[in-house]
Amino acid sequence: MSGLHDCCIIDLPKITDPRGNLSFIEGAQHIPFEIRRVYYLYDIPGGETRGGHAHKELQQLIVAMSGSFDVILDDGYNKKTFSLNRSYYGLYLTNMVWREIVNFSTGAVCMVLASEHYDESDYFRDYREFRNAVKEWHI
Template identity: 40%
Template sequence: MNDKQWYSIEDCTILPLKQFSDDRGSLVPIECGTDMPFVPQRVFTTFAVPGGTTRGEHANLETHEFIVCPSGALTVWIYDGTHEKSIRLDRPDQGLIVPPTVWIELREFVADTCIVVLASHSYNAKEYIRDLPSFEAFRKGQDQ
């Protein structure tokens, strides 16, 4: 495990996106490999989340995620086994990079929130840690 790249919450970064607006509305393009540090292999959207629901609740071992909230708002709770932080996403012209080995929970969705997630890898259930105690044990073993 010593050759694995370990990330912390400090590596979770808000990236601004370009926004073009006129009397016809607004456009926010995302240039893969330019506006974000990877070319996505998977894109998915989450919407119609009932109030009080928490989503995510996992850490990836290899996949980087870029989370954009084009409408509505939510709070992203990130945790690296030592430090934690909450980040509110409520603008379509910014996104949050969450690297692997960081625990993520999506919370406090407002009504009609939609998020788009661009992921660096295709889905692989084997690269997920899906419960917090296992994640904490995994992070404690990082220096071994």
């Protein structure tokens, strides 16, 4: 089982050019998984929270493509907050970490790269159920 201690900011390649910068992400090169799904959150109303779940197996990379937001991570025992506001930084999330995405700036775009295709059975959507699973795995 992975956890909060494995979650970290990954400094993505950045090619600086007077015409505009370029960054890129290659699965299993810059991140520790192959990319099987990409999705993004946008037009988020002020004060809204996204996330509110954990994954049993899925790994993710979260990138602030535009604007800023905070990601609160919780492994069932400890919490840590990461502020994302640069498109050349990605937050790597392992499995078994609860996440809440908050404090979206106006016009923020949150891109998520996922290690697997969508599978509802991989989700913990109830925090109490997640905590119970974490406790069982630590026994």
